[in-house]
Amino acid sequence: MIVKTLGWVDYLPTLEAMRAFTAARDADTPDELWLCEHPPTFTQGIAGKPEHLLLPGDIPVVPTERGGQVTYHGPGQVTAYPLVDLRRLGIYVKEYVFRLETALIQTLDGYGVTGLRVAGAPGIYVRPADPGAHAAPAGPTDPANAFKGLAKIAALGIKINRHCSFHGLALNVAMDLEPFGRINPCGYEGLETTSLDKIGVFTDWPTAASRLAERLSAQLTP
Template identity: 50%
Template sequence: MPPVVHRLGLVDYEPTWAAMRAFTDARTADTPDELWLLQHPPVFTLGQAGKPEHLLRETGIPLVKIDRGGQITYHGPGQIVVYLLIDLHRRHLKVRELVTLMEQALIDCLADYGLAAERKDGAPGVYIDGAKIAALGLRVRNGCSYHGLALNVDADLAPFSAINPCGYEGLQTIRMKDFGVTDGVDQVGERLLAHLLRLLPPHTPAAERP
């Protein structure tokens, strides 16, 4: 069974985070997986082990302390966010395998636009020539994931200068627009979604599980 896809548009961060947790808490062995495509108004999010000092200066952009892994990142319009609400056991996935799958979908999506992106050891996300174009962060509870990935399409990058992105001092952040990509968030999002759906292993029905 393929995941149910929800295209949510521009939605506030905190209610969306609450909805992810509520969905994960309420799901059963038969609840279909879901992928949420969306954008957020400007917000910084700080992961569970995140250090507040990675916010370098006050900007007026709200900071939300959340329950995913990783340090601090920025979300804003022009950045496609995909949240993956996946039952890992049902798709025979380990957490590291899901992270690798997400990175590969991003790499393949960027390759469609002629951009050569790559992973970086010890630093989840996707990079072009050492500069970060996409961030990843997950939480897994009761074998089910939430949170996900964010790809900079034509977002304002100025807020990234107010943080150490993902905890790395001086890490340059880039966007697809800088490479001449004219597709907007919705078009890139659909292409990225297709790669995620292609790479996700099939869902094993409850009756067939060991």
């Protein structure tokens, strides 16, 4: 896998470049991983509901063909776009999502943070009150509130075209979280979001991006 660190780039030209790369690739095209940081941007998934955009204000909203609802990209976030031929990897979409989440969990583990999955809600979550805890929460799980005690630290949104992936995932490293309050993140009203710095982990963008790239490359190399 070829890893390309794009750094600070506008969202829309990056999206157009991903589309062009995916449309032009063939069975021999090497997979690539693009790492970048976007200016403040809301992106809306293909089935996104407008009611989840509460008060976007001066932040642009870009409609996309990825799955999922609305999310936010902004400074202090590592956004990773794996451009991968799933047929060459020998996996399907469900396994691909599992591997993306595994790479995020492994990256967080390297910082002493326990990343958690929530069934039916792609992405990775942490316990802000005890981010390094491995034990299951005490007491019964409330099925009506699967996010109780959790905050989302990484989001996923992918598109598969001719067995090839684009769009990807975003890990919150050191962010101003205010824009997440202008939306229902990923379509969930009241879902708390966080970033590494808010749970006591202080690292810089290049380090976090490099660690995530290492784990994604390991998960997505045949």
